[in-house]
C-alpha cells in the first residue's frame with residue numbers, strides 16, 4: 001500500500017507523524033473498538049441461539065469507523081451511515097441500550113421494530129440518519145443535508161459512509177456529482193473492505209482505486225490505510241476541515257477488510273480464500289492500535305483485560321434488558337405512515353386489532369433470514 | 372422450490388446457449404438463496420456471472436443483451452432492491468417493442484425473490500407485483516410449487532417479451548415435490564385449480580396459495596363446504612376466462628395477496644368480476660391482503676394474511 005497513508009504499521013510501530021490527540025481521546029477510540037468486538041460476539045451468540053434474526057459482523061473495519069468518528073463534531077455534524085460502522089456509534093456515545101432495542105426490534109426501538117436489526121436511527125447525541133437497506137441511498141442524501149447547512153451559514157458538515165460495493169450504485173455517482181457541482185460540505189468515506197457479500201473488489205470496478213473516482217467528479221480522492229486508526233483520523237480530519245472552511249467535498253477510500261462473514265448467516269469460507277483471511281489477520285486494526293498504545297504507555301495488559309471485561313459485561317446487560325422489553329404494540333404497524341392516518345388505514349388498524357383481540361393464541365414465529 | 376428454480380435454469384442453459392444468468396452474488400456463491408448454485412461451475416463464468424452492485428446496470432445491460440440475440444436471466448437479489456432499475460424495466464424493456472414498431476425486442480427474464488416470511492423487515496419482504504402488472508409490455512409470473520417454478524421459468528425464458536418472474540421466498544424451502552427431469556414448460560396465462568369446489572372461490576398466488584389451501588381445508592372441516600382455490604400463476608397476461616368461469620360457478624369470491632390492498636392486484640380481479648359477472652355474485656367480493664403500510668419486522672406475522680384471516684373472509688362470503 002505504497003500510495004496509502006499509514007501512521008502505525010502492521011506491527012504497531014509508528015512510521016508516520018502521529019496526530020496530536022489527548023490520551024483520553026485515544027483511549028475512547030480504543031474502547032470503541034473493543035466495545036464493537038464485544039457487541040459482535042454478543043450478537044453472534046444471540047443470532048446462533050435464535051434470539052435475534054441477524055447481525056452484521058464489524059470485526060476488521062473498526063479503525064475506519066473510529067478514526068472517522070473522532071474527526072467529527074457530534075454537536076453539529078451529521079452522519080449518513082453505512083450499516084457496518086458500529087465502532088463509530090460507540091465512539092460518538094450512542095446509547096448501547098438503544099442499539100440493542102433495535103437488534104431485538106422491541107417497543108423502545110427507534111425504528112419501532114419495523115426494520116431488520118442493525119438499521120439504526122438516532123437523533124441523539126448525534127444526527128445518525130436512519131439506515132436503509134437499499135444501498136447507496138444515503139450518499140446523495142448526505143449532500144442535501146450538507147447543502148442545507150451551507151445555505152443557512154452553519155459550520156456543520158455531513159459525513160457519509162458506504163462500502164466498496166455501494167460505489168456501483170446510482171446514489172454514489174449522483175452524490176459525488178452533485179457535491180462536486182455545488183461544492184457541498186460533505187465527506188464521502190468509502191469503507192473498502194474488499195468484498196460486497198461474495199463479490200470481490202476487482203469485480204466491482206476496473207478503476208485502480210476507489211479514491212480515484214473522485215477525480216471524474218472534480219473532487220479530491222485520498223486513499224488511507226483503513227486499519228490504521230490514526231491515519232484515518234488524520235485524513236478525515238483534513239477533509240472535515242476543508243468542508244467546514246467552504247472548500248468542498250472529499251472522497252476518502254479506507255482500505256480495510258471484513259474479517260467475518262457478510263452477516264451472521266453468511267459463511268465466507270465458501271468464497272474467500274483462507275490465505276486472504278490469514279494475510280489480514282496480521283493487519284488486525286485492534287492489535288495494531290493496542291500495541292502502539294502500549295508502547296506509548298497509555299495501556300498495559302491489566303488495563304486491557306479490565307476494559308474487555310467491562311465492555312463484555314455492558315453488552316450482556318444491554319442485550320438482556322432489550323430482550324426483556326415487550327414487542328411494539330399492534331397499532332405500530334399502522335402509525336407513522338403519514339403524519340395523519342387516512343380513514344382507510346384507520347379502518348384497517350381497527351379491524352386488525354379486533355381480529356387479534358378475539359384470538360389470544362400466539363401467532364406462529366417463523367422465518368429465518370438467509371443472509 | 373429453490374432447487375426447482377436451479378434445475379430450470381440448468382435445463383434451459385443446456386438447451387439454449389444464448390441463455391445467460393447474471394446478477395449480484397449469483398456466481399461462485401450461487402445466489403443468497405442458492406438459486407444459481409453451481410451454474411458458474413457447470414457453464415463457466417461467461418454464462419453465469421456476478422455483476423457490479425447496480426440493479427440499474429444489471430437490467431440495462433440485460434436489455435442490451437436481449438436486443439442483440441441473447442436471453443438474459445437477470446437476478447435482482449431481493450425484489451425490494453429493484454427500484455433503481457425501475458426506469459430500465461418500465462421505460463425501456465417494457466416499451467422497446469412498441470416504440471420501435473417491433474424492430475427491437477427484449478426477451479429477458481427478471482427473477483427476483485419477493486414477499487415476507489423470513490423476518491426481513493421493511494426491505495427484504497416487499498410484494499411489488501402490482502407496479503409491474505400495471506405496466507404494459509411486461510409479463511408477470513409467480514409460481515407457488517416446485518413443478519410450476521421450473522416449468523413457468525423455462526416458459527418465461529423462452530418467451531419473446533420481458534417477464535418479471537417473482538419467486539415467493541417464503542416457499543423456497545417448502546413444498547417438496549418431485550420435479551420431472553429435463554425440459555418441460557408450463558403455459559403462461561393459465562391458472563391452476565388447487566382444490567375443487569363450488570361453494571366459494573379463493574383466488575391467490577405465490578406464498579398465499581398454501582395459506583388459502585389451509586383455510587379451505589379448515590372450512591371443509593368445520594362447515595363441510597367445498598372451496599375452490601385458484602392459483603393465478605400469471606398475473607399478466609391474466610387468464611380472464613378462467614377467473615370469470617370460477618366466479619360464475621361459485622358466486623362467492625375471495626381474493627388474497629400479501630401485497631398492500633390499495634390498487635393491489637385484487638382490485639383488478641374484483642373489477643373484472645364486477646364488470647363481467649356481477650349478476651352471478653351472491654356476496655360482495657372480499658379481499659384479504661397486506662395492510663396499506665410498509666412491511667414491519669417484529670410484527671410481520673400480524674401483517675401477513677394467514678389462514679385465519681382467509682378463513683374469516685370465506686365465512687363472511689358464505690354467510691352473506
Ligand SMILES: Cc1ncc(C[n+]2csc(CCOP(=O)(O)OP(=O)(O)O)c2C)c(N)n1
Pocket residue numbers: 084133134135162163164165166167169193195196197258262395424426448452455
Ligand atoms: C440496492 C441494493 N442492492 C442489493 C442489496 C443486497 N446487498 C446487501 S449488502 C450487499 C453488499 C454490500 O457491499 P458493500 O457496499 O461493499 O458493503 P459491505 O457489506 O462490504 O460492508 C448487497 C449486494 C442491497 N441491500 N441494496
Ligand SMILES: [Mg+2]
Pocket residue numbers: 163164165191192193194195196197
Ligand atoms: Mg464491502
